[in-house]
Amino acid sequence: MSLDDRKLEVLRAIVEDYVETQEPVGSKSLVERHQLGVSPATVRNDMAVLEEEGYIRQPHTSAGRVPTDAGYRLFVDRLSRVKPLSPAERRAIERFLIGAVDLDDVVHRTVRLLAQLTRQVAVVQYPSLARSSVRHLELVPISTTRIMLVMIADTGRVEQRLVELPAPATPDDVMELRRKANEKLAGQRLSDTPPLVASLVDECAPDRRGTMACLASVLLETLVERSEERLMLAGTANLTRGGVLDFQGTLRPVLEALEEEVILLKLIGDLEPSKTRVRIGDENEIDNLRSTSVVSTGYGPGATIVGGLGVLGPTRMDYPGTIATVRAVARYVGDLLAQN
Amino acid sequence: MSLDDRKLEVLRAIVEDYVETQEPVGSKSLVERHQLGVSPATVRNDMAVLEEEGYIRQPHTSAGRVPTDAGYRLFVDRLSRVKPLSPAERRAIERFLIGAVDLDDVVHRTVRLLAQLTRQVAVVQYPSLARSSVRHLELVPISTTRIMLVMIADTGRVEQRLVELPAPATPDDVMELRRKANEKLAGQRLSDTPPLVASLVDECAPDRRGTMACLASVLLETLVERSEERLMLAGTANLTRGGVLDFQGTLRPVLEALEEEVILLKLIGDLEPSKTRVRIGDENEIDNLRSTSVVSTGYGPGATIVGGLGVLGPTRMDYPGTIATVRAVARYVGDLLAQN
DNA sequence: TGCTGGCACTCCTGGAGACAGAGTGCCAGT
């Protein structure tokens, strides 16, 4: 009982109409709005099959049909035509992103741009430290037992940590560590640093080795273990678009989920391939987000990926348009980072 | 036609009941729940006067009364009894805030704590740079025409800026500027730095003065003019508490306003006195927030104030409790900063 | 003068019933 072409066409029409009108779509209006070349009765038969197969459902008897999560999935995988960005959108992206002075600025502009273009909630992850290389390390003594560690990554990300030393260190100690650490670590991926830091201690004069080892271990811990992901959110107001109709009842759980950085990272932080990923409704692992869809992708200079970005909205969303926008923005951001 | 004590007592009772039940309160239930010592009929007369004076109103004829913004204002100014925090709340504050390692961490914990305790939207401003002193300046050459400027303030705030130089500078130039700048600026308020930077250039050897002046001016511009306020938000999910009843219809405009940092800064950034400030409904200058109330106060180590924090919720809020919580949290945060 | 009980009035709320509209499922016909 496979679906023939017309049935797929009917599904496509249902999805498109429902996304646009937000109302269950019936057989009659369907043939009126699309050139299907058949009568409503025929469409009804097709619909019955599609419902049987689980791609659409009726909110109640004698109402129109609404796509199910599976229906959207099929639509995204096989039916959606690529929707190229309008020139206006392209221009908007460029205008918005050029003139960014900072990594902070880039992320900030990007997330707002995404929210505005897709009219949904946008999330942008800062370039992941784990995927960055060390450009420079700076150690600033604050007191004898406290130093400020500033790391500048090649992605433009700058992290600072206040490091509490277990034992006092002289400024000379700190400066030596600073010099050595930069020699050893500059250009290295952050994830490769642990063995390097260890070897760094070995090269010290034996009488200073104790202090240095202690310093270095704290440094290491701070760099690697406390290296957090950061991200930025925008467009939560877009959740209220379409009234309380989306998000079955309340958008409370959605807002709650959006407050948890861990959750957001899970959503956009699957950076394996450079493909755009779409999670629809129940495909989300987070219970609070079962009524939403997430479109996410990785970005980075050239082919490497350093972070993720994406948008979140109701399952009833314009998938082709959203996917196109997310991809385009990710590419522009990548280019921007590459120039740096 | 001034209000006698009993009328004020009636107003207080109305506010308290309405805040609790979220339903218009009538004369009968009022005398049942409060020991007013008079009959419902008398209370009705008082209510008529209170309505006349604009402190309460009826949603419709023959419904109970609801406080107006003016009513809440009077309540806050003259009627609310101080509500001391419960021991549980005090403990929650302490437990939440000790163990913060970072300024970032402090702000992060604080904003979540505030949101959780007040069950409203919380906003915490980072210590304002304008009110901070320079502890240390670090200049890291990235290339000949780019340096990374890192400023560490006494409040623990760390800012970095990528500075684009108009002309190439040697590492020696940069190091000299770094040394001189630290000598001159350490311990100074950021707002006092401009003349100091100018004098700094004068002390340079004449042949380097050109480069240095150029460097210094960029430095100055970056430090002072691009010094932005930062802040953190939490608890937006709390806006959905109480259904769509609060926020006349939609909370859309509220969410929109909360996305604008400028607006948030206006809300909590009036740091003149160390008094807690309450803005009720229409008292807010932002149109989108006319149906909300904001309780804000300044915080800082000791008596000085370096930043603001506060919460935002429906005008129908527990003012005494919220005020007490905001004050207490601000004091704890101030103490925490003072220890640093 | 100030408080109280009583009473008529207003208005919201919720349930019941009626009706139009939209959409379906099925069946017989082409």
Add this chain to the structure above:
DNA sequence: ACTGGCACTCTGTCTCCAGGAGTGCCAGCA
């Protein structure tokens, strides 16, 4: 295999009708 027709079902909306809550006013009482 598709189509037109028809009966059926369900929703949404409207109206109507009580029930209830609360008020405003008035006359009586301390």
